[in-house]
Amino acid sequence: MPTYTYQEILPDGSPGPQFEVIQAMADPALTKHPHTGKPIRKVIGSPALNTRYSEKANQRALDHKNLTQKGFTQYEKDKLTGRYHKTAGNDPRAPDILDKNDPKIPKI
Numbered sequence: 800m801p802t803y804t805y806q807e808i809l810p811d812g813s814p815g816p817q818f819e820v821i822q823a824m825a826d827p828a829l830t831k832h833p834h835t836g837k838p839i840r841k842v843i844g845s846p847a848l849n850t851r852y853s854e855k856a857n858q859r860a861l862d863h864k865n866l867t868q869k870g871f872t873q874y875e876k877d878k879l880t881g882r883y884h885k886t887a888g889n890d891p892r893a894p895d896i897l898d899k900n901d902p903k904i905p906k907i
Contacts, residue, residue, distance in 0.1 A: 804842040805829060817842060863887035 800821050807815030815837075820829065828841045859865065863886055866873050872888030874897060883897040 800824075803828075804844055805832075805839045806842050807832060808838045808840055 802819050802821050806817045809815045832839050866887040872893045873886050874883035875886050885895045
């Protein structure tokens with residue numbers, strides 16, 4: 800269940816101390832402090848977003864040098880010929896060019 804931040808409203812209308820409450824998303828927002836009964840309001844904060852997987856991180860992970868270092872082989876399709884050319888990897892068993900008409904390549 801998510802944790803929500805609430806803030807006490809002081810008698811002069813100014814913001815008071817903040818506290819957190821764990822409640823279901825379907826529960827209505829609290830209007831009174833659960834212990835003191837004083838008026839409170841829900842504080843809207845920024846969400847906790849995972850920024851570990853960004854566009855830049857994906858580009859670094861799929862970089863030809865990184866793929867080769869991790870032991871992967873990558874091919875890119877030539878739009879003119881329809882053949883696949885190896886762009887990353889140094890496995891000697893992997894051919895430099897793959898042709899879909901090559902009888903050695905299994906049909907899927």
